[in-house]
Amino acid sequence: MEFVEIGHGSGGKLTRELIENLFLKYFGSPELHTLSDASYLNLGSSELAFTTDSFVVKPHFFPGGDIGKLSVAGTVNDLTVSGAEPKFLTAAFIIEEGYPLKDLERIVASMAETARSAGVSIVAGDTKVVEKGKCDGVFINTSGVGRVVRRLSPSLAKPGDLVIVTGYLGDHGIAISLAREEFEVETPLESDCAPLNGLLTPLFELPGLRFMRDPTRGGVATVLIEFSESSGLGVELWEESLPVRDEVKFICDMLGYDPLYLANEGKAVVVVSEEDADKALELLKSHPLGEHAAVIGRVTDFPQVLLKTRVGGIRRLELLEEDPLPRIC
Template identity: 40%
Template sequence: MKRVITLEHGGGGRLMRELIEGLIIPAYRLNRAPGGIGLPEMDDGASIKVAGINIVLTTDAYTVSPIFFPGGDIGRLAACGTINDLSVMGARPLALATSMVVEEGFEVEKLSRIIRSIDEVSYEVGVPVVAGDTKVMEKGKIDEIVINASGVGLADKVISDSGLRPGDKIIITGPIGDHHIALLSARGDLGFEVPVKSDTAPLWETVEAALDLGAVTAMKDPTRGGVASALNEMAKKSKVDIHVWEERIPIREEVLGVAEALGLDPLELTNEGVVIMGVRSELAEEALQAVRATRYGSMAEMVGEVREGSGLVVLETVVGGRRVVREPLGAPVPRIC
């Protein structure tokens, strides 16, 4: 039987990682710029060192459905996601580029609305959109619109997701799961409405506040696969264990209630306006307060610590128990971002 790609291969979990590690990365004989971070590191972007300057490059495709949802749309998502991927590598975003593939018959007003959303994020962060491309496909050959966005930034010091050290503290910059539950509600999958908006937001200001203190050792944005996937990646790559305190994890009651009703693990819910930061222990409280002082970090919490180990994520539960947080197989919902 021929092997085929499934929706789970795009879900941000173990199946996607195995596809990338087993098929995609080995196919490219040149997959890293000299002295930089490249495909083998499977980080949120790549770094290229030119004349002593750290250039960070990232690219991503956005296929979210529906394309308009509470708290945003596919345009805002593309702009914020690209800015955030640069930010978590310690790079100040410099410029964006977008490519749009649009279905024949797509309403011009919808396209205009999506472009305005990209512009609003660009203007908020001060990052120009400097290049792009537009293609149109026959009706029925694509579902409304797909956007690819790329970004470039500069980093004084590149931050990877593999820099955690024993003793570091873990900060989550905002409530988890909002985007995931907002999308389910918008699709009508819940059978009832939930007053939750997507957390889609550009997080450079929030990240910069911690970077300016020299506190950050590692970062990741927990999108597909959620906090569970991101923490597992960080722990395995850093060769440490991460212990997380369940009672400290920021999550809205509405989100937690829906997750429990549907049998979803809150740690596996997709986020689009949250960063996981590893910070130096001696600067952890100062970093937390600096993050909380920013527009999108007011509900940040210190949720755990890094210990010596071999790559496990351990949840210390509210009832005093412990459980190992496994890497998700794939996202429980396709086309979430």
């Protein structure tokens, strides 16, 4: 392959190949090689988590959010699922000449409100403007720093641990698809875009907490496949336990999408010991963002991710070549 393809940004198989064959070839730090949502940085007396993310979602405004809200929530969530308390963010903008200032102000105001709600401060930034036609309106990069409370890793997992998802799957991916007006479907469905630190930080106190990840590009399936590869363990998922809204099921059936591979921007996958699973569910369900949390599977010693279907069959989940919905974050 000689050129970058849209699938290289999908979070799936092509993304993995690009990272491993190009970026890791030249960027050799041990922190980067973990390929986690955030890196742990030891500064002597303190340990920090550091992450960065870029946002190119199209359209910039969609039901339940916008590119500004998404840019703050996404970075807050990457820190939180890494076991850190988010503290500070930076924000960098690449703006196309001619972009409406009223839309830019709306985006910046949304970022400020989301940061306030998450208890983080935006402390540095950068702005670049490119000629008209050289950028699709506005792209945003946010980086974040947090204080590590609890180191989490796939390597901590054990066979018998349970897999929890904190709510309905696929809301964001379908909301973005419909906002693009590519299909003549009307539904009140909104993106789940939200900062999750208020929901997830109480779980840090559970002795049996092993691993967390927010299932954005590539969805829950991709998160669990990467978890399996990193841990050397497997996961058995139960299709009948997957929380999916009727509207999302309907649209997936109509368009051929799989909710397990759709992006989420306000959900987390949590792996926890069987002993602490009930307490984890209790804590999650006590928060508005976790009221539909559910146990969806179990960690196994067979290193594959398998879905037990409603009719009793077994389906192996694998990384997709491309995301059926590019530019969803």
